[in-house]
Amino acid sequence: MAASPDSRTSPGRLVGALAKGLVGLVFIAAALFPLAWLVIAGFKSKTEVVASPFQFFPEVWLWSNYVEILTDPTFLRTLAWTLFGAILFTLLSLTVNSLAAYVFARLEFPLKRALWVVVITTLFVPGMTILLTSFIVVTKLSMLDTLAVLVIPGAATAGSIFFIRQYYLSIPASLEEAAMLDGCGRIRIFAYLFLPLSKPPFVVMGIAAFLAYWNAYVWPILTITSPEQFVLQQYLATFRSERGTEMGMLMAGSALAAAPVILLFLMFQRQIIGNIKMAGLK
Amino acid sequence: MTGIRIRAPRSGPGRGGKRSLRDAKVAYALLLPAVALLGIFIIWPAVYAAFLSFQDWSFYSDPEFVGLRNYQNVLADGAFWAAIGRGFVFVLLTVPPMLVLAFLFASLVVSVSRRFADVLKVSIYIPTIISGVITSIVFAIIYNYSGGVLNWVLARFGVEPIAWLGDPAWALLAIAIPAVWLGMGLTSLIMIAAMVDVPQEFYEAAAMEGANWWQKTRFITIPQMKNVLLYLLITGIVAAIQQFELPLVMTGGGPLDSTMLPNLFIFNHFRFDMNAGYSIAAALLLFVVLGTVSAVVFRFVNSEKLVD
Numbered sequence: 001m002a003a004s005p006d007s008r009t010s011p012g013r014l015v016g017a018l019a020k021g022l023v024g025l026v027f028i029a030a031a032l033f034p035l036a037w038l039v040i041a042g043f044k045s046k047t048e049v050v051a052s053p054f055q056f057f058p059e060v061w062l063w064s065n066y067v068e069i070l071t072d073p074t075f076l077r078t079l080a081w082t083l084f085g086a087i088l089f090t091l092l093s094l095t096v097n098s099l100a101a102y103v104f105a106r107l108e109f110p111l112k113r114a115l116w117v118v119v120i121t122t123l124f125v126p127g128m129t130i131l132l133t134s135f136i137v138v139t140k141l142s143m144l145d146t147l148a149v150l151v152i153p154g155a156a157t158a159g160s161i162f163f164i165r166q167y168y169l170s171i172p173a174s175l176e177e178a179a180m181l182d183g184c185g186r187i188r189i190f191a192y193l194f195l196p197l198s199k200p201p202f203v204v205m206g207i208a209a210f211l212a213y214w215n216a217y218v219w220p221i222l223t224i225t226s227p228e229q230f231v232l233q234q235y236l237a238t239f240r241s242e243r244g245t246e247m248g249m250l251m252a253g254s255a256l257a258a259a260p261v262i263l264l265f266l267m268f269q270r271q272i273i274g275n276i277k278m279a280g281l282k
Numbered sequence: 283m284t285g286i287r288i289r290a291p292r293s294g295p296g297r298g299g300k301r302s303l304r305d306a307k308v309a310y311a312l313l314l315p316a317v318a319l320l321g322i323f324i325i326w327p328a329v330y331a332a333f334l335s336f337q338d339w340s341f342y343s344d345p346e347f348v349g350l351r352n353y354q355n356v357l358a359d360g361a362f363w364a365a366i367g368r369g370f371v372f373v374l375l376t377v378p379p380m381l382v383l384a385f386l387f388a389s390l391v392v393s394v395s396r397r398f399a400d401v402l403k404v405s406i407y408i409p410t411i412i413s414g415v416i417t418s419i420v421f422a423i424i425y426n427y428s429g430g431v432l433n434w435v436l437a438r439f440g441v442e443p444i445a446w447l448g449d450p451a452w453a454l455l456a457i458a459i460p461a462v463w464l465g466m467g468l469t470s471l472i473m474i475a476a477m478v479d480v481p482q483e484f485y486e487a488a489a490m491e492g493a494n495w496w497q498k499t500r501f502i503t504i505p506q507m508k509n510v511l512l513y514l515l516i517t518g519i520v521a522a523i524q525q526f527e528l529p530l531v532m533t534g535g536g537p538l539d540s541t542m543l544p545n546l547f548i549f550n551h552f553r554f555d556m557n558a559g560y561s562i563a564a565a566l567l568l569f570v571v572l573g574t575v576s577a578v579v580f581r582f583v584n585s586e587k588l589v590d
Contacts, residue, residue, distance in 0.1 A: 050429030100316035133327035156319035215413035
């Protein structure tokens with residue numbers, strides 16, 4: 001890092017360090033304030049959230065919003081349903097994409113290049129151009145208003161296949177050569193050799209898939225119409241437009257909806273942040 | 283990322299042939315799920331969209347070929363061009379501030395202790411994982427006219443309250459701020475990764491010549507990071523023009539269409555317009571606009587001699 005070795009203890013240096021610390025704190029505050037605000041507003045009473053005159057902290061810290069939303073059967077069901085869908089989606093996505101990644105990294109077969117080009121091309125199709133026609137496809141497949149319409153269409157992604165393949169290409173071939181001489185087939189090699197080594201790319205791509213499902217809003221509002229099938233973001237947006245006066249509860253619900261992904265990120269922040277280097281292209 | 287492609291070991295021409303034949307079968311079987319999904323849900327819809335853009339078609343009738351009429355209708359529609367223009371204003375409101383802030387942030391991160399740097403990186407990245415809906419909900423509260431924290435803070439400085447989301451003059455800016463908030467994390471971390479890679483010797487040499495921070499930044503850091511900055515500029519523009527979840531939830535495009543960004547314009551046509559061909563033609567034209575802008579930016583920045 002860019003620390004110059006000269007005069008570490010001079011007063012100028014100290015002022016510089018203080019200024020840096022201060023600027024750093026401003027950035028941290030700007031990044032985290034909206035989320036803190038969400039949590040604080042969750043403790044306010046119904047009328048207090050956007051009350052005039054404005055009050056920064058609640059008059060009395062009320063737990064009732066959190067209690068109420070956590071005992072609301074609709075919220076709980078939506079939360080559980082979204083979690084279930086997100087886990088299913090993540091597993092499906094990792095399975096499908098890692099199999100394809102393995103094939104493109106290791107196997108030789110006719111039309112390999114052509115298929116690779118087709119897969120990569122899908123990266124450049126903008127979502128909006130195919131939103132309507134994808135909707136027609138899922139309608140024709142009678143997938144509307146089912147879990148399948150949320151879990152299946154987005155499971156395969158070229159980005160994930162590409163990312164996992166890059167990782168598989170770096171696994172030394174000597175391991176599998178030995179296994180192959182012992183008579184292991186390709187599928188066994190994938191299951192017993194590659195899968196156990198796949199944790200790093202699976203963490204990064206698995207979290208990306210989980211987040212994509214958890215945060216999805218546009219596709220669900222097009223394809224899911226019955227309230228008992230709603231996903232979390234849809235529930236929150238509907239709550240906002242239909243029960244707009246119960247602000248405290250909306251805030252508490254939003255804070256609780258954001259909490260799982262923040263925890264997930266904090267648990268794996270080292271891997272996620274470490275992997276962003278790979279996005280930097282040179 | 284340096285991978286070596288490995289071929290299956292072969293023990294003889296005859297067995298090798300058999301092996302590769304079996305490999306091909308396994309390969310197709312394992313690829314089938316991914317290729318089928320991409321084919322059904324991306325490639326086919328893309329082909330179908332291109333086809334429909336030349337048809338007059340609403341959900342309950344047979345498509346009728348109309349040649350370029352949908353495209354002509356879109357190109358003649360003032361609302362489409364207004365949305366594109368608004369998209370570019372939105373780019374100006376979001377991309378330059380985000381790049382400058384991320385650059386300053388990255389400069390800070392590479393110059394502080396490892397520990398503080400880690401805290402900074404984690405903090406700046408957290409907004410990235412928050413959904414557009416939740417972001418919209420919390421910013422709408424912050425912007426609230428009479429009881430929002432923003433107007434309260436401004437009132438301390440004697441500023442009259444502003445209807446951030448209700449006033450056409452302010453609404454687009456009010457949406458730009460959460461867009462920057464959401465986008466800062468990834469932009470900053472990519473910049474940090476690039477900044478760390480600038481060779482230290484350059485700075486040491488510059489320090490011996492007595493260069494100050496600005497001179498080092500102007501003559502070493504920026505030229506050295508040129509490729510990454512160009513990448514972030516283009517992806518930033520592309521992402522900003524395509525933003526539509528925030529206006530969809532926060533304003534629905536209003537007031538008076540002041541936040542009707544291109545993709546929201548297209549999305550609303552999808553939902554409410556009978557002729558699907560029109561919306562698809564608009565989406566494809568937006569794609570063309572984006573490609574053109576990216577190419578122009580790439581040409582322009584690349585032709586500038588940033589590296590001597």
